[in-house]
Amino acid sequence: MSRGSDAEREFLEAYEPRDYPSIAVTVDLVVLAVAQGVLHAALVRRGGHPFKGMLALPGGFVAPRESAGDAAARELAEETGLDLGGLPAHIEQLASYSDPDRDPRMRVVSVAHLVLLASDGGALPGLSAGTDAASAAWHPVHAVLESPMAFDHATILRDGLERLAGKMEYTTVAAHLLPAEFTMTQLRSVYEAVWDTQLPAGNFTRKMLPHLAATGRKTQPAVGAPAALFTAEQRHIHPPLSRRRTGPAG
């Protein structure tokens, strides 16, 4: 509590003590970025029991005076060295996980968040060790989902991946995995990395073009034709892109 005595009295009148069990509230972060055409997740390796040595999502407790969204941004900075304030990043609430036995140590309800970090497709954003003992490192998502993870974090990661893959069908959210200005080919590469498929370039351009804004600038590639640079306009794509594989038959 630690609020005014009026509120305190009102509270005590309204609820029986047994009604408000102490439940710890945490955030777990699904932090994603693309490099070399492969989707990666920032994961920590657990140093202590339970699930010692296994991979887990970064995360931590929600403080008394912050929202889950604020806690997510803070934990992202603490556990990965990344600061949402200075980065082109996208954060959104994913879902909450509340199975009573999801953490064997205590009752924990976790509000999972999805974080998309921009990268130019070559190198992943740098993760520096934070104040926490375990520091985060990048792992290829589709590979890491083959093995078990700590707690219910494999489920959360899968849900986060599915949220991203689904939302990319009908929004330009994928642009958050790229710098502010990007080429059509870069954007298509993000789609191919997340959907784990190939998309025909011509039709992708035709479908996506109305939802992007041309900057007028072009890239200066080492080889090949220069590509136009776009910025994303956050809007609905209707009808959505099709996720199923297309391209040459065979």
Next chain:
Amino acid sequence: MSRGSDAEREFLEAYEPRDYPSIAVTVDLVVLAVAQGVLHAALVRRGGHPFKGMLALPGGFVAPRESAGDAAARELAEETGLDLGGLPAHIEQLASYSDPDRDPRMRVVSVAHLVLLASDGGALPGLSAGTDAASAAWHPVHAVLESPMAFDHATILRDGLERLAGKMEYTTVAAHLLPAEFTMTQLRSVYEAVWDTQLPAGNFTRKMLPHLAATGRKTQPAVGAPAALFTAEQRHIHPPLSRRRTGPAG
């Protein structure tokens, strides 16, 4: 805690007391049903402060040994007299709301759930007063959103409505607002009620037919031709329905 002493010791070693503030976890329910072509929400009127006399979502605390989903089903029964066990109902997690000041009495994180109740379109499911003082009653959603609600419940209700409206574009979730067997016209009426629009019957049938299973049975209406009865196959509709108004120009 109230767990084994091993777990307790491990817990005490792992966390500083200040790290796990006591935060109450609740569920808030967006309970929806359709009657007379209008979407209704089951709401309670607050009997005490704060927000005395205003409309609020039904809900309550998550118990120490239940998940948020279990709590949602239990609270639905307690506050509305409805029992998920004996009803064709659909429940899914919506989102969590964690602003530190969302409840002036104490720190409360709420995991909102969306509940869809079946009705034949004529009468709404009966709501009987439960053990709680305030009992729920049905209110037209689009009208009730004009006035303020208690806490952040207007936001939650709006989010729930938007979730339903969006999901109806690309799934057969709307069928959960109807009995197990329903006619194409009934299903179209649900779409029109939630989207607050008119849809052309012929094209709606053509688009929806592949996603429904014909039972072979027909209705016996007082007037007009008998209509075929369908059951829904839960599947993705791709490409999705268009929510924008169509039909005769003007």
Next chain:
DNA sequence: TAAATAGTGTCTGTAAGACAGTATAAA
């Protein structure tokens, strides 16, 4: 001019939107 990548044009098939027409019942 060859290689590599970016971008455009176009053909075809499918399906949405519009709406007229037919079918099946009760009064």
Next chain:
DNA sequence: TTTATACTGTCTTACAGACACTATTTA
């Protein structure tokens, strides 16, 4: 036969999918 509702057919247009072709750069 009229009324009311359910359902089907069809015409037009839009656009996705497939894929060939052109454009722009470096070597």
